[in-house]
Amino acid sequence: MSFNSGLGMERSYYVATANPFAPASRLVGELSADVVVIGGGYTGLHSALNAAGRGYxxxxxxxxxxxxxxxxxxxxxxxxxxxxxxxxxxxRYGQAQAKLLFGMALEARDLTLARIEQHGIVCDYRASGHLTLAAKGTDIAWMREEAETLARVMDYPHARVLSAEEARAEVDAAGFHGALVDSGGGHLHPLNYALGLADAARSAGVMLHEESRVLRLETERGVVAHTENGVVRARYGVLACDALLGDLEPRSAARIMPVANYLVATEPLADPRALIANDRAVSDSRFVVNYFRLSADGRLIFGGGERYTPAPPADIAAFARRHMVNFFPQFADARIDHAWGGLVSISMTRLPHIGRVGDLFYAHGYSGQGVLLPALAGKVLAEAMSGTAERFDVLAGIAPPEFPGGAMLRSPLHVLGMIWYALRDRL
Ligand SMILES: Cc1cc2nc3c(=O)[nH]c(=O)nc-3n(C[C@H](O)[C@H](O)[C@H](O)COP(=O)(O)OP(=O)(O)OC[C@H]3O[C@@H](n4cnc5c(N)ncnc54)[C@H](O)[C@@H]3O)c2cc1C
Known part of the structure; x- marks a missing residue:
C-alpha cells in the first residue's frame, strides 16, 4: 500500500488517456551510479535528465x-x-532578490516548454493563459497592484485585470468581481508530460526502476538507498518524494505537510467553449481554491475541496462533484466520468523547501504550484552537484520554516489554521 493509494488514480481521466509507457523493472541486487534519484515525478525526472545531461x-x-x-x-x-x-x-525579500527569484520562476516555465519541444512530448499543451477569478470585491485592488508590479518591477507585461463583465465573457460563472489574466500561463495533460519526461530520461541513459520503494537511506558519505530487494550506492542523491516523503528523511518532514485534494472530469461537453471561451486554465482567489480547465476532448476538469484528514471521502466523485456544482450550478445533472484525488505538499510560506543534507539534495513543497517549478529545481540541483551552487543557494535561501509542533504536531495545529481560513471563504 502506498500513501496515496485509495485516491482513485486508476480511475482518473489521465490514466484513461495516458500515452503508452513501457513499465520499468524492479530494482534487484546492488548497483552503483553517480546519482541516485528517489521519486519518479517531475522533480525526480527533471533532476535525472539534468544530471544525465551533465554526464553523470x-x-x-x-x-x-x-x-x-x-x-x-x-x-x-x-x-x-x-x-x-x-x-x-x-x-519578504526586497526588490533585487525578488526580481532574481521571479526571473528564476519564469525560467522554470521556459525550461518546461523547452523539454516538451525538445523531446516531442505529446501532452495536450495549450498556451492559452491562466485566469484568477476575484471571489471578493477587495481582490481587485491587489490584482491591480500585482499586475502593475509585474509590469514595472519584474518586466513582465503579460498580466492584466479584467472587469466583472470581461471575466464573465471568459468563464460562464456568476458572482465574480473581475479577474487577473496571465497570458504566460496555460495547461497540459500532467501524466503524459511526466511519462514523456521519463521516456526522455531513458533515452538520455537514466536507469528507471518502478515498484522500488526506498526504505532506508544512508547519508554519511555519498548516498546509499536501500529497497526491499536491492541497494544503490551513489556519490549524490536527490530526494524527490514531495507529499509522499513519509518519514524517509525526518529532517525535511516538518517543513512540508500533505493535504488531500480531489478532481472530477465530466463527460465531454456539447459546447466547451461556451463555458471557458478562451480555453484558459482558471482558478479562483479563495483560500481553498477551486480550479478548472477543459481537457483536449472538451470535458470540464474541476478540482476543489481539500481534506485534512488522512482517510479519503467514501465517495470521491460525490465529494468533488459537490464543489463543482456549487461553482457551476448548470452542471447539476452533468455525468461525471472520472474522479480521483492526490496529495499536495504545502509549506508554511507556500514557497518550496530546496536544499541539501550532505550529499543528499531535495526539492519539495511547491504548495500547489508544482507543474512548472520542478524544471527549475532539477536544473539547479544538477548545477550544485557539479560545483556551481550560486543559484542553488538562492533557492535554499527561501526555505520555509518548520511547521509549529514539528513533524508530529504539524497536522493538528496547521489544520486548525487552515480550517479557519476555509471557514472565512464560506462566510
Ligand atoms: C490534486 C492535485 C492538483 C494539483 N494541481 C496543480 C496545478 O494545477 N498546477 C500546479 O502547478 N501544481 C498542481 N499540483 C501540484 C503538483 O502536482 C506537484 O507540486 C508536483 O507534481 C510535485 O512533483 P514531485 O515530482 O515533486 O512529486 P510527485 O509527483 O508526488 O512525485 C513523488 C514521487 O516519489 C515517489 N516516492 C515517494 N516515496 C518514495 C520512496 N520512499 N522511494 C521511492 N519513491 C518514492 C512517489 O511514489 C511519487 O511518484 C497539484 C497537486 C495535486 C495533488
Missing part, C-alpha cells in the same frame, strides 16, 4: 509507478511564478 550516470527509484504521484494527478494548470505573488516576494 543516474539511477531513479520509484516506489510505485512513474508519474503516479502528484505529477500525474494534478490540475494541469501551468501558472507562471511562485505561489506567492510578486508584491509579496518584494515585501
Amino acid at each position: 550516470s543516474v539511477i531513479l527509484l520509484e516506489a510505485g509507478r512513474i508519474g503516479w504521484g502528484a505529477s500525474g494527478r494534478n490540475g494541469g494548470q501551468m501558472i507562471p511564478g511562485w505561489r506567492k505573488g510578486a508584491g509579496e516576494l518584494i515585501s
